[in-house]
Structures are given as structure tokens and as C-alpha cells.
Amino acid sequence: MRDGVDKADKKGEVKGGLLLTPALKRDLAAVESILRRQVGSRCQLINRISGYALRGRGKRIRPLLLLLSARLCGNEDGLRPVRLASVGEALHVAALIHDDIIDDSPLRRGRPSANARWGTGFSVLAGDYLYSRSLQYLIEEEDREVMRAFVGATLEMVEGEMMEQEMAGRWDVSSAEYLEMITHKTASLFSACCRVGAMVSAAPPEWIAALGRFGLDLGVAFQIVDDALDLIAEERTLGKPVGQDLGGGKITFPLIHILSEGSGPDREALRRLLADDRARKEGEGWQREIRGLIVKCGAVDRSCQIARRYVERAKGHLEIFPACQARSTLLELADYTVARDR
Known part of the structure; x- marks a missing residue:
């Protein structure tokens, strides 16, 4: 068994019970090696900050999506999927560095964020460096379609982040607006990684399109769950401050659910809390009361149902592919998206 899930290989357990075969673990190790080489600036401070961010204990879902998509399309041993998987992860890490600056987040992946350690100016530049190094790798690939996929996703990520910032403090955001925002912010890169994995495997157009749709829907589900975890997970498990989105005025599906579908008293209670700027500035008690209301109303469960x-x-988008280990692993990865606790 060259790819997919190997239940007997306990050393292959990586994220949330997902088990990877030696071949996939080898490819992921190669991705890590390339990521380390991406930190090759003449400026040692850039190397320290970028290297620190890249070494965070991330899920590496985006590289996995690209590698598995390539394998699903028959490309099991190519170097190109590994190189491009590192690009997908570097773009993601660059976005995280900038996200933490925007949100003034003190933690990322259970450690002080780059922003907390080195400050805004240095962290902005480190994120810019990772974006630029990723583009350099793409130029060296000399593949316009691959470049178009990743650059397009990067543009969408910026647009999604801008949408989120525009929505901050607005408690009348509709579910359609929220879904559009997370599609741009998160799902676009999931989709690009899946499509690129197929592209570099000479897959037919219908396979590329199907994997793109798979990544898009999976990315939406991933972000819905991520936002729900921000409200109910423990900081130690989540690896970043719980309630950070709420404290930053960001509306997510649990709040949208109560405000649009909750009972009259629950809607009124939430509106009263959200409008109480004084209590909000005090922080913890305000958040605790809102989280209690969210749990009482089953809003997180409802969000997880939508994610499911x-x-x-x-x-369903994978049904056009023949049964194989890569397909099975992608299906398990999809299930992990809604079963995870961080």
C-alpha cells in the first residue's frame, strides 16, 4: 500500500487519528525539507522569523490535499507535487503571520505568535518574504496554469480577509455573506491545492474540476468548524486564545444561527450582550455569558451539522474517481475536518 491510510502503522498517526503510509510520510518529510530551504535570506532575522513560523505544529492539510490529489490522478512519485505542496503551505503560513498581526493574536499553534515575539514591522516583512519566495518557486515551475491557480487563490485570500475586517462589529451579517467570506479566505487555497495536484498529474479537465470543487466545499466546512472551536475549545488544545474572534467583533455561524433561528428570548439576550460595549471591554465575563448562551441554544451543534x-x-465530488487508497484517504481527511478538536 503506497498511499492512503494504513491502520496497522501506528507510527503513521498524524492528525486527529488520520494514519498515513510510509510513502505519504516520506513526501510530507520532503515538503518540510523544502520549507526549511525556503528560509534562505541573507537577512538572518528574516530567516529566524520565517523559520519559526514554518516550524509551528500545523496540520499540513493543504500539502496533504495536493499530494493526495496527485496520487489520486496517478502521480505517486513525482517531485513536482512535493515542491508545489510546500508552496501551498508557505502561502498559508504567510497568511497566518499577517492574520496574527491584524488580530493582535499573542498565540499561534500553542506558541507565541511571530507578532508577539518580534513585533508588527518585522512580522509583516517576514510574511511578505514567504509570499515572495513562494512566487519564486512558482516562476521556476514555468507552468502558467499552476501559477494562475495559486496566485488566484492568494488574491482571494486577501479579499476574504478584507471582507472579514469589513464585517467586524456587524452583528447583522447573513449566512450567505459569511459563507462568501470564508470561501475566499480559506476554501480558495484548499481548492487550489487540489487542482494543482491534478494539474501536475496530467489529469483530464473533469478530474481537475471535481477536485477543485472537493477542495472548495472541504475548505468551507473546515472554516465553519474552526470558527465554532474558537467559541468552545480549550486554549491548550486549540493552540490560540479561545474567543478571539468574538472579542474581535467577528461574527460566525453559531451567532448567526441564534440571531436568525433562535427563540425570541435567546435572540434578544444575544443582541443585548452584543450591544453592551462596556461589558465587552471587560472581556472574560462577557464572553463566558455569550458562550453559555451558544451552548444552551445548540448553536455549535447546528454549525457542525452545516459543516457536515x-x-x-x-x-460526492470524488465519486467520479476509481476506488483507491488515495481516494479513501481524502474521504477520511474530509471526515477529520468535522471531527477534530483544534
Whole structure:
């Protein structure tokens, strides 16, 4: 068994019970090696900050999506999927560095964020450096379609972040607006990684399109769950401050659910809390009260149900592919998206 899930290989356990075969672990190790080489500036401070961010204990879902998509399309041993998987992860890490600056987040992946350690100016430049190094790798590939996919996703990520900032403090955001925002912010890169994996495997257009749709729906589900975890997870498990989105005025599906579908008293209670700027500035008590209301109303469970629908739709896009280990692993990865705790 060259790829997919190997239940007997306990050393292959990586994220949330997902087990990878030696071949996939080898490819992921090669991705890590390339990421380390991407930190090759003449400026040692850039190397320290970028290297620190890249060494965070991330899930590496985006590289996995690209590698598995390539394998699903018959490309099991190519170097190009490994190189491009590192690009997908570097773009993601660059975005995280900038996100932490925007949100003034003290933690990322259970450690002080780059912003907390080195400050805004240095961290902005380190994120810019990773974006630029990623583009350099893409130019060296000399593949316009691959470049178009990743550059397009990067543009969408910026647009999604801008949408989120525009929505901050607005408690009348609709579910359609929220879904559009997370599609740009998160799902676009998931989709690009899946499509690129197929592109470099000489896959037919219908396979490329199907994997792109798979990644898009999976990315939406991933972000819905991520936002729900921000409200209920423990900081030690989540690796970043719990309630950070709420404290930053960001509306997510649990809040949208109560405000649009909750009972009259629950809607009124939440509106009162959200409008109480004084209590909000005090922080912890205000957040605790809102989280209690969210749990009482089953809003997180409702969010997970919606995420599950997107996961099932994502899995449906893989039905055109023949049964194989890569397909099985992508299906398990999709299920992990809604089962994870961080």
C-alpha cells in the first residue's frame, strides 16, 4: 500500500487519528525539507522569523490535499507535487503571520505568535518574504496554469480577509455573506491545492474540476468548524486564545444561527450582550455569558451539522474517481475536518 491510510502503522498517526503510509510520510518529510530551504535570506532575522513560523505544529492539510490529489490522478512519485505542496503551505503560513498581526493574536499553534515575539514591522516583512519566495518557486515551475491557480487563490485570500475586517462589529451579517467570506479566505487555497495536484498529474479537465470543487466545499466546512472551536475549545488544545474572534467583533455561524433561528428570548439576550460595549471591554465575563448562551441554544451543534453537509457534498465530488487508497484517504481527511478538536 503506497498511499492512503494504513491502520496497522501506528507510527503513521498524524492528525486527529488520520494514519498515513510510509510513502505519504516520506513526501510530507520532503515538503518540510523544502520549507526549511525556503528560509534562505541573507537577512538572518528574516530567516529566524520565517523559520519559526514554518516550524509551528500545523496540520499540513493543504500539502496533504495536493499530494493526495496527485496520487489520486496517478502521480505517486513525482517531485513536482512535493515542491508545489510546500508552496501551498508557505502561502498559508504567510497568511497566518499577517492574520496574527491584524488580530493582535499573542498565540499561534500553542506558541507565541511571530507578532508577539518580534513585533508588527518585522512580522509583516517576514510574511511578505514567504509570499515572495513562494512566487519564486512558482516562476521556476514555468507552468502558467499552476501559477494562475495559486496566485488566484492568494488574491482571494486577501479579499476574504478584507471582507472579514469589513464585517467586524456587524452583528447583522447573513449566512450567505459569511459563507462568501470564508470561501475566499480559506476554501480558495484548499481548492487550489487540489487542482494543482491534478494539474501536475496530467489529469483530464473533469478530474481537475471535481477536485477543485472537493477542495472548495472541504475548505468551507473546515472554516465553519474552526470558527465554532474558537467559541468552545480549550486554549491548550486549540493552540490560540479561545474567543478571539468574538472579542474581535467577528461574527460566525453559531451567532448567526441564534440571531436568525433562535427563540425570541435567546435572540434578544444575544443582541443585548452584543450591544453592551462596556461589558465587552471587560472581556472574560462577557464572553463566558455569550458562550453559555451558544451552548444552551445548540448553536455549535447546528454549525457542525452545516459543516457536515459541506463535507458530504465534498465527498460526492470524488465519486467520479476509481476506488483507491488515495481516494479513501481524502474521504477520511474530509471526515477529520468535522471531527477534530483544534
